[in-house]
Amino acid sequence: MMIENTLMQALGIEIxxxxxxxxxxxxxxxxxxxxxxxxxxxxxxxxxxxxxxxxGAYELVDKENEAVVGLEINANHIKGKRDxxxxxxxxxxxxxxxxxxxxxxxYDENDQLICISRCTIAVIKLRK
Numbered sequence: 001m002m003i004e005n006t007l008m009q010a011l012g013i014e015i016x017x018x019x020x021x022x023x024x025x026x027x028x029x030x031x032x033x034x035x036x037x038x039x040x041x042x043x044x045x046x047x048x049x050x051x052x053x054x055x056g057a058y059e060l061v062d063k064e065n066e067a068v069v070g071l072e073i074n075a076n077h078i079k080g081k082r083d084x085x086x087x088x089x090x091x092x093x094x095x096x097x098x099x100x101x102x103x104x105x106x107y108d109e110n111d112q113l114i115c116i117s118r119c120t121i122a123v124i125k126l127r128k
Contacts, residue, residue, distance in 0.1 A: 011033055011047060020059070022091050024087065026087050028084075039082060048088045048104075053090050053100075053121055057092070057100045065125060067126055070121060072119070075116070078114060081114055089105050090102050096123075099122055104116070104119060
């Protein structure tokens with residue numbers, strides 16, 4: 001997976017599993033991902049969610065002729081977190097020819113829901 005010199009690397013995101021229609025990744029809650037009040041930054045959670053959805057979508061397209069890009073994302077931040085690690089589990093809800101919709105749930109180490117997100121991914125044709 002190409003994460004070197006990307007936002008994923010900067011935030012410490014690690015891909016744990018990639019399966020057909022499902023992706024799991026982790027991210028530390030530390031100085032890279034906290035906001036000024038010491039809590040996990042909502043933007044870091046959204047970056048994790050979109051990363052998971054994008055990787056999952058990419059695994060479902062014809063890589064020689066198609067690419068994927070985020071089209072829309074929303075997130076509900078359910079519970080604050082100050083340290084440790086969060087785990088994102090993304091699953092495809094809709095797999096169309098030009099769009100996909102992914103649901104990403106982010107949990108803490110105690111399986112408590114931290115954030116839930118839905119991400120729409122556009123499938124684009126590569127120019128040759």
